[in-house]
Amino acid sequence: VDYRTEDGTANAGSDYEFAEGTLVFKPGETVKELTVGVIDDDIFEEDEHFYVHLSNPRVVHRAEVSVLDPNAVSPGNSIIGSSHVPPKAALGNAHTATVTIYDDDHAGxxxxxxxxxxxxxxxxxxxxxxxxxxxxxxxxxxxxxxxxxxxxxxxxxxxxxxxxxxxxxxx
Structure with missing residues (x-):
């Protein structure tokens, strides 16, 4: 799954570090983390936000499916047919995250x-x-x-x- 940051009211380079890349999930993995650097500029600003988008989900490995004949007498005759079935990957509803940067610059x-x-x-x-x-x-x-x-x-x-x-x- 590819990811990429996008400016909202926060700007890449001055409020946060632009990031993009690909997250690869191995079989059995269900969680991955990505890192986006936040820039502390010591300037009073309102709270700002940027987005992280997920896109282009794809499966690297294919699966093979075999249909077995339950009435087969010998193991050699037990397979009726086989086929390569490409596993499916899709994005869920939450494929864009809004990240809010709270301004922590104090009055002094x-x-x-x-x-x-x-x-x-x-x-x-x-x-x-x-x-x-x-x-x-x-x-x-x-x-x-x-x-x-x-x-x-x-x-x-x-x-x-x-x-x-x-x-x-x-x-």
Whole structure:
């Protein structure tokens, strides 16, 4: 039985590895496996799918059938006739499989560029950088606010609060 992958919303070469070939079942075998590589691209996407089709079933060996005469007296006269009967192979209803690739790219981990920053009192305005790592899936809002340490709000700095917005695929 031949098999071949086909693009759906997933594309061969960027989402999965194209595959085609032939599965050969030996006498008595009822299950075979084929392998299709899935490509982890670390890009936010909707879940995607592709197809695997089975086609061209064929039988490699032929069978011989003999009809025996139940009234034959000697073994030499017992065969009435014989014939080569080609075994039949056919595809069942489920000869196309849909394979769904679930996107596992995460929203990310948000961290400060540094866990400690020193600035001069005369700096005026300072900026703190936030990095998004280990994923960039979707639009994400990260709330922030200042908290007092040895510096006091209203005396040493202006208290601020808000949210940083990261767009899909923005790091």
């Amino acid at each position: 981990i948000f961290t400060f560029e540094s866990n400690s920053t020193r600035v001069s009192e005369s700096v005026g305005i300072m900026q703190v950088k936030v990095h998004r790592t280990s994923g960039a899936r979707g639009k994400v809002a990260v709330p922030y606010h200042t908290t007092e340490g040895t510096a006091k709000a209203g005396e040493d700095y202006e208290e601020v609060a808000g949210k940083l917005e990261f767009l899909n695929d923005e790091t």
